[in-house]
Amino acid sequence: MNDRAIAAEFTGTALLVFFGVAAAAVGGPLIGPVGIALVFGLVLLALAYALGPVSGAHLNPAVTFGLLLAGRIGPRTAVRYAVAQCAGGVVGAGVLYALVRAIPGFTVHGAFGSNGWGARSAVGINGVGAFLAEAVLTMLLVLVVLGVTRRNPGPGAGGAAIGLTLSALVLVGLPLTGCGVNPARSLGPAVFAGGPALSQLWLFLAAPLVGGALAAGVDRLIHPAPRAAVVTAPDSVPVGAA
16 A cells, blocks of 8 residues: 555545535525435446556445455555545545635535535434444445455456445435435535534434444355455555445
């Protein structure tokens, strides 16, 4: 693992947050939930192929955490990746914030594509339900990442599987919580939305990590003897997701 991989995780997460949150916060009324889901999935798919050979394109601390618990990466790499991803999420949201300030009448406070429950959920889901939803949705995402990268650490066909999975999760998660499934994606817009977005942020940091841990546990149960080939070299980190 080298500085190029860290730069790739930072840049990729910033781009994912910029385009995904822009679709949700700005384009939502025009493109609808299907359009939002496609933007998230297609951007992730593109980044998997563009950045996968450099860093693995985790672009999500929950994915990195799952890979760590599954024995695919080391603790030092995981920490550096997570820091780069969170910083990238804030920068990506910051660039979008600068852009939307040029839109007359656009409201950022308490919204801005951030995640939430209760009054901030389209269906009014409570905190327990929101935590469960985020954990289960993230578990599926990380389980797919672990599965498709088991034999081949590069993107290959796995990039398409991961991108489509994220699109499906966004379709399910949007009415529940806004679909975080990625602490960096949730952190970025919440910093600029402030108010209730920040007060509820803890759930969207914690629940995806629980989902990543559950996915790693299931992966170890299904594959009790991980192949040596999937233990990553410095420039061969398994491709990840959102």
